[in-house]
Amino acid sequence: MFDLMIVYSVIALALGMGLGYLWRRKKRINLDRTTSVTIILLIFSMGFSIGSDNALLASMPAIGVNAVVIVSLTVFFSFVFVKAARKLVKLE
Amino acid sequence: MIKHVLAALAFGVFAGYSNNRFGNVFPNYFVSYYVFNACLVLLLFVMGFAFGADKEATVKIRKAGLKILILPATVALGSVVGGIVSGLLLRIDLIASAAVSAGYGWYTLAGPLMGQMFGSEWSAMGFAVNFLRELLTIITISVMAKVDKYAPVAFGGATTMDTTLPVIVRYCGSDMLITAFTSGFTLSVMAPFTIIAIASLR
Numbered sequence: 001m002f003d004l005m006i007v008y009s010v011i012a013l014a015l016g017m018g019l020g021y022l023w024r025r026k027k028r029i030n031l032d033r034t035t036s037v038t039i040i041l042l043i044f045s046m047g048f049s050i051g052s053d054n055a056l057l058a059s060m061p062a063i064g065v066n067a068v069v070i071v072s073l074t075v076f077f078s079f080v081f082v083k084a085a086r087k088l089v090k091l092e
Numbered sequence: 093m094i095k096h097v098l099a100a101l102a103f104g105v106f107a108g109y110s111n112n113r114f115g116n117v118f119p120n121y122f123v124s125y126y127v128f129n130a131c132l133v134l135l136l137f138v139m140g141f142a143f144g145a146d147k148e149a150t151v152k153i154r155k156a157g158l159k160i161l162i163l164p165a166t167v168a169l170g171s172v173v174g175g176i177v178s179g180l181l182l183r184i185d186l187i188a189s190a191a192v193s194a195g196y197g198w199y200t201l202a203g204p205l206m207g208q209m210f211g212s213e214w215s216a217m218g219f220a221v222n223f224l225r226e227l228l229t230i231i232t233i234s235v236m237a238k239v240d241k242y243a244p245v246a247f248g249g250a251t252t253m254d255t256t257l258p259v260i261v262r263y264c265g266s267d268m269l270i271t272a273f274t275s276g277f278t279l280s281v282m283a284p285f286t287i288i289a290i291a292s293l294r
Binding site: 013014019040048059062069081084 | 096097100101102103104105106107108109110111112120123124127128129131132133134135136137138139140141142143144145146147159162163165166167169170171173174175177178179181182184189192193213216217219220221222223224225227228229230240242243245246247249254257258259262273
């Protein structure tokens with residue numbers, strides 16, 4: 001999705017950071033519940049777009065196993081390398 | 093949390109699939125575009141807010157300094173190695189599987205680009221692998237954040253600058269916001285170049 005979304009995302013993030021900074025001295029608010037609910041909704045809509053994508057669902061049986069193997073190993077090695085690098089440069 | 097995530101995903105897939113069978117275009121576009129993006133923007137705002145309000149976060153980032161650039165470099169290296177190893181294991185085109193992994197989770201890029209370089213079956217693969225990477229990052233985050241604070245950033249690859257960023261901050265703490273964003277941004281910039289560079293080896 002190469003559209004305005006990335007612009008909106010950055011604006012939302014920057015706006016949040018600015019307001020949060022101004023909020024610093026005031027009392028703490030707990031946002032955990034709000035974020036959990038929104039994350040669930042986000043994942044539901046992700047599932048929705050997978051479910052309604054016929055081309056993706058149709059290609060799954062043919063390439064599914066390979067894709068799962070590739071993605072698992074990709075993620076695994078990324079993690080191992082990051083773990084090793086953290087030890088080397090002592091990233092906290 | 094992971095139970096809720098899996099349930100929401102399964103329910104979403106089911107709802108999307110049944111909606112599609114009835115042939116309704118509007119709910120599909122509404123949910124998978126507007127609801128998705130609205131949630132994302134809201135989450136990013138909330139997480140930015142949490143970061144801004146967190147006094148220790150900025151101090152921690154200043155301490156890490158340029159060292160956070162090591163993160164995307166190692167994620168990139170790890171991804172490509174993972175692609176090569178899986179190519180060896182599955183006995184498929186090594187170069188193509190390495191290139192697929194070099195999408196770092198950016199499926200809207202990897203799909204079309206892989207199609208251009210390696211043909212349409214690899215386009216589907218580029219899409220599937222990188223989409224699964226994003227999905228896997230979100231699904232496993234509550235577990236992986238406990239294993240290692242940096243694990244979700246390694247998992248997320250390029251997606252840690254937008255889609256998985258709020259979820260990472262939620263589970264790994266607000267001091268991870270800049271780290272995750274920088275890593276995701278750097279990997280997003282690197283993705284097209286690495287895919288093309290790997291493809292040119294053939």
